[in-house]
Amino acid sequence: MDPSSYKHYHEHGFDSRKYLEDYFSDKEDMVIGDDSLLFPLENLTKNFTLGHIKGDILIDFSAGPLVHHLYAACEFFKHIIVLKINDQCIMEMKRWLDSRTGAFDWGHATKLHGQLEGKSDELQDKEGKVRSVIPHVMKCDLNKENMTDPIVLPPADCIISWGILDVACKDQDDYIRYLRKFSSLLKPGGHLMLIGAFGTTYYTVGKDRLRAFTYDEEFARKALVGEGFVIDVFKTKERTNVSDLIDYKAVIFISAHKEK
Template sequence: MLWENSRDGTKRMDPQRWFQRAIAAGNLLYVLSYRQSQHIPRPLGQPKTIQQWVHDRIQSSDLSFSERLTGHRLLDFGCGPALCGMITTPERFTDIVMADIAPSNLDTIKRWMDGEEINFNWDQILRLTAELAGAKSVSEWTERKISHLKTSVKKLVTCDVTEKLPLGPDYAEAFDVVFTSFCIGCAAKSIAEYKQFLENISSLLKTGGHLLIRGALNASAYTVDNKMFHHLSLSTSDVKDALCSAQFEVLEYKSEYFPIAMPHCEATEYGVFVLLARKI
C-alpha cells in the first residue's frame, strides 16, 4: 500500500514506498527533495549536499535545458500526466507541444491548464525548483513559470514511439528541441528497437535540432504499487551507440548511480542518465 493509516485515523503516504515509487517512475526531483528532508544516505559519487547536487544539474542539462539549445518550438515526448519536464523550460520556448500515448494523461494536464483541481498539487515542486534555481522571489518565479506554461503549451497530442512518424505527418521535422524522460527504455523490448525508436523520434527534429533525454541504466523492470512493468536494461555504451546509429551527435552526457537494487533486476545499482544530442 502506498498509503497507510496514521494513529488519528487519517491516511498518510508511506514515505518509504513513496520514495521507491518515485525512483521507479524516474521522478528525480521528487526523489531528491525527499532525500533532502529525510537525510537518506547519499548515492555513490554524490557531492556533499543534495541541494548542490541538484543545483549543478539545474545549471546544466539535467533538470533544465542547456544554453546550447536554440529555437522556440519544443516537444515533450511521452510527458505522462506530469509537468516536471517543462517546469524549468527556458521562457524563450514559446511554442510547446506535450505528447503522450495515453489520452487520460493529456486530460490531466489540460485540466491543470484550465485551472481545474487535479489529484496532484504542483506547488511544492515549483517552490523547490525556484529555490534551487536561486530565485530572489519564489512566489514571483512560480507565478511567472505557471503563466509561461499556460501560454506557451499550444497543443496536447497523442504519440506512439513505435511509429516512424510518432505524431503523424503534420509534425515531421517540426521541432527545434525534443525532450523525453524515461520513455524510450520502457517502450523498447530490444536494443534494435531502442535504436529504431530513436530514429522515429529523429523524424520530429529539424536538422541541427537538439534531443534531450533522461533515462534509466541497469533496470530491466520496475514496480509501481506492486505492479511490474518492463524496462529495457541499458548501459551507457548501449545508449551512445544507439544515438550514433540514429544519426545523433552526443554533446553532453551525465550519469549517476544509486546503490539500490530494483525489483527483478540482477544489477545492484540503479543508474540514471541525462544527455544532450544534436541531429546531424
C-alpha cells in the same frame, strides 16, 4: 514474480496518478526524489540556462503526465508540444494545464526549480508560463511512420524525452528505431535531451509490475552516434536509495544535437 507476466507500458499503460504519487511526489516515503526530481532538474536547468538550446518549438515526449521538467525549458521556447501514448496520461496532463480541482500538485517541484534557478520568488509565474506555452497535448503512436498521423508536426528545435525509451522499448532495435523517429522530428542541429535509467528490468505502479528495457552506457552512446547525434553531455548518478518499486542501477541525463 515471473518476468513473463509483467505488463508493458506501450500496450497496457498504467495508473498515471499512482505513477506520479510513487515516483514524483513530496510524500515522506518517496525515497527516490534525488533521482527522479533533483538530478534531472539540476541538469535540465544547467543546460538550458547556458542559452544555446532555444527556439520556436520544443516537443516533449515523456512517460507519464510529467510537468516539472518543462519549468526549465519554458523560458527558451515559444511553444511546447506534448506527446503522449495513452489517454489517461493526456487527461491527467490536461487536468493540470486547466488548473482543475484534483490536479496533481507540482508545488514541491516548482519550489525546487526556483531554488535551482535562484528565483524562488517567481514560483507562481513559472507554472503560469508553462501553461501558456503548451498549445497541444497530442496522442501519438510509436508504431506509425508519422507518430501523430494525420497531423504533421513542424520541425522542432529540441526534444525532451523522459523515460519513454525505457518503458516503451522491448529491445535494442526498438530503441534505435525510436531514436530515428525523434531525429526525423528535429531540425538539423536540433537538440535531444534524454532522461532515463540504466539496468532497469521492472518498475511498479500500484498493483502492476511492468517491464523495462535494460541497457547500459555503451549501448546508449553507440545508438545515439549511429543515428547521427553528437553527444554534448552524458551524466550518470548511481542509485543510493532503497526501494522495491523499481530496480534501476543509475539515472542518466544526455544532451545531444543532430548533425547538420
